[in-house]
Amino acid sequence: MTAEIAGLLAASDAAHDTRRARRTIGPAGIAGAVALAVVVLVTAAAPWLVGDPLEQDFLAILQPPSPTHLFGTDELGRDILTRVVHGGRSALVITVVPGLVASVAGLALAVLGALLGGAVDAIGGRLADVQLAVPTIVLAIVILSFVGNSFVPLVVVLVLGSWVLTFRVIRGHARAVVRQPYIEAARVAGAGRGAIAWRHLLPSVLPLFFVAFTLSASAILLLESSLGFLGLGIQPPQPDWGAMVAAGQARLSTAWWLAIFPGLALILTIVALQLLGDGLAERFGTGRAGTKGAPR
Template identity: 70%
Template sequence: MSARTGRVPVAGLLGATLLTVLVVVSVAAPLLSTHGPLDQDLGAVLRPPSAEHWFGTDELGRDVFSRVLHGGRVGLGVTAIAAVVAALIGLVLGLAGALFGGWVDTVAGRLADVQLAIPTIVLALVILSFVGNSLGPLIVVLVSGSWVLTFRVIRGHAQSVVHRPFIEAARLSGAGRRDIAVRHLLPSVLPLFTVAFTLNASAILLLESSLGFLGLGVQPPTPDWGSMVAAGQARLDTAAWVALFPGAALVLAIVGFQLTGDALAERFAAGPRVSALEKEPIS
């Protein structure tokens, strides 16, 4: 086993562990929090980390530890929803483009090109300025800026598979497009889909936090890692903990996604799995 091959499972395990820990503590935030995330104590403003306030307090006397935990519920929750929706859109459009070709593939490809031509931040400014910074429009922005990666990965691989002899054999045996997609194309693209989903989730979390940092994401007083970092950046010299801990949580989550995605990519480096028909040609 090469050194490179030996390192990948360790990196993947580390990434999965980071994500698992962050998800668990975020879900269990109401149980683990020592204070309410919105509770203000003007007599304890900008207190450094202590036995009472493990991560210190912010400019309103709110407990940073509790806000980091609850901020994970918001950030990771929004990321999960947007990543699933974007992945499903990319999967369906990618498979449809490869199977049907023609105008279906052309329209899907042009939509992807248009999306890539519009910076996501500009799209966010336009959408959120018209409809407000609520959760629904935020998820729409995140999905709009992230489905293209999955679409291009799935479409490219599916187009290379759809003309292989085992697919032609399935067509000749009477299989329709739906059967071909479900029984043959879907198993073939699942490894690539998994890798794309993991890496895309990292990009979505970073985008969600960036929008929060710019004031375009989840609105105060709801805790969000990006907005918490923005609120603490002006006090880095006197109260660095206000921005340090939410920033560290964000970095750990992104590193977790990236390590997991890289490990999955290495795991499937030999090529996506193929369907049973590809392994055993139809007689």
């Protein structure tokens, strides 16, 4: 009996390793990873690459792109390239922090529900249903209108709007895993819930976690930029891609660079995250099924 149980557990681990070794993230995933790495490196090196995003030059107001100002200047003479790069730093921070918190919360709730079942799993499912019933952008507008739009409330809103994606992606898979023969064999061998979660369940769902995190991060970035466009995100004069697009839309016919360049930066970053998520899904063989529930 002991040898049979050991064989089941070893076969499970070997199957996971073999499946993972056969896959790569593919050309699209590599392109997304490279583009995202460029965005991260450029924004991280912003203090050394560009100047002060708040510096004004009233002799260079609304200048079009030129060798002096590659992305042009705004109505206060501020360099658009500098503001786009520094806006990327804010965007990455406001994306990664809520993304990690929300993804870990969704992972924990899904794993606990799968292990404990019953009321715990039912409560998680009902919470997800309630979250999906309310458009995230509406929830964010209501909350930020009452409590203000400083950093902490903004992070809380983004977490509340994005945990459900990771939860929904992982929940079904985790519930299927705990019904596998090797999990039952581990229980018969005397393994506790903690050991089963650490030894078998978490390694099985971690690939889904990474896929869900990249997709959740892109949805969070889009939501944060939408809030910035509506004036509920990072407040001026600090640069924010959504707010810059909103400020430049009224001058599209005369000063197109005000909105186009921050908009392109936003699109590039979101597409890079999506491509990386697709590549990771291909690498781990998870597909995009079950990723519904992104912030809307």
